[in-house]
Amino acid sequence: MRIPRETFSYPYPHPAVTTDVVVFTILGGRLSTLLVRRANPPHQGEWALPGGFLDIDEDLDTCAARELAEETGLRDVFLEQLYTFGATHRDPRERVISVTYYALIPQDSLATPRAASDAAAVGWHAFDALPPLAFDHDQIITMAHRRLVAKLDYSTIAFQFMPETFTLSELQCVYETLLNQPLDKRNFRKRILSLDLIAETGNMRRTGNHRPAREYLAKHPDTVEIIK
């Protein structure tokens, strides 16, 4: 925790600026979001998004990535600015502008979130069963989810949920989870393969007592491309 030794003065009042991150992953077939339980007032004991104050010499993206790393230990994941929330009394302490981001984590990765110093607990929560949230964080999550679903349609964002290698069935499950509806297997495979976004590794994935599946990898795993 930072110990202030001096104060910082301005001729006009300045708001505080934070970044908050909506972290999505797919855990056990359910879209899930990372929440931290607040250790301190305001909203002590309530669940909230991971996030924190912007350092004065730190870029916004860097701040979001740092908060994400601090809360989850994860680095180099997909992270994109979402929207900036700044209603006048969204934080009772002082005027706070929150630049929000959303991050996507490969499904069932062993992301062991560790509680940061100012959080009493941290954990994944199924998106369709979220607890009450502090501040306006419910609005933020709602907007992040809408953005995510919208981007499924016209970008390769779903690949950000995939581990390095995966099968077509696993990819289809991700789409079905995010869209919350079943998809036709043949049409799905036709569309994905026609986009020329994935390549066979040559290996077969054998899991369970059934026919093994071809293993694929994304051709451009680090970029989210606009398609169609």
Place this chain on the structure above:
Amino acid sequence: MRIPRETFSYPYPHPAVTTDVVVFTILGGRLSTLLVRRANPPHQGEWALPGGFLDIDEDLDTCAARELAEETGLRDVFLEQLYTFGATHRDPRERVISVTYYALIPQDSLATPRAASDAAAVGWHAFDALPPLAFDHDQIITMAHRRLVAKLDYSTIAFQFMPETFTLSELQCVYETLLNQPLDKRNFRKRILSLDLIAETGNMRRTGNHRPAREYLAKHPDTVEIIK
């Protein structure tokens, strides 16, 4: 101009927060953007986006709308948050976070922008012939333009450029200007009419020495709907 009588102190450094607005309209058949010439340093004499500092008790949207009204006299226009820019040294004075918006003004409306107190001049500039811009405002305009063109495809945003009543040819001209390509007249009319977004006023618009055109109005002029 505000005269500070006191200073505002915080235990940690706070950035300043501004809103900047990219105002688009179509003027003489060309997509145009409103710029102000800066009266004061930094970047004195350069062109910049209209915008200014957030009041401490003012919502972000309100701030953007206020800046827009102050610079152009326009109210109740389409205004939507774009992105938040916060690179550490984008403003040489202090750390400044800019929450940017874009606004759309009906084409050829007699928007007589008046110079605000801190601007030496204000005027419309064709988008394809912009002067050098202060700060990172070129990036902001580029992003606003991309957003605008993208939204043409899946929303009714183009109607925000139309006056209360208009003809189909005028609407087509707006699309052609924004997309920077000609469109087929029959296909365009079929698509627009099939969307059930406009209604005939019953009047005819007679301009020039040729057959008069049917006059239409938007059924929901104040809302931008997602289509398809």
Place this chain on the structure above:
DNA sequence: GAAGATAGTGTTGATGCTACACCTTGTCAA
């Protein structure tokens, strides 16, 4: 070797998009 579980594969009909040309209706000037 039979049962169970998931992998993998094509065709058809419907729908939507693109390309394309001519007649209509007004103004204006000879």
Place this chain on the structure above:
DNA sequence: TTGACAAGGTGTAGCATCAACACTATCTTC
């Protein structure tokens, strides 16, 4: 008054894209 001009207004046919749909293949386990 009439002919030239200028933009308004209209339909069809081919093509590509999307949705619906069922069976065989391959592996494990008992």
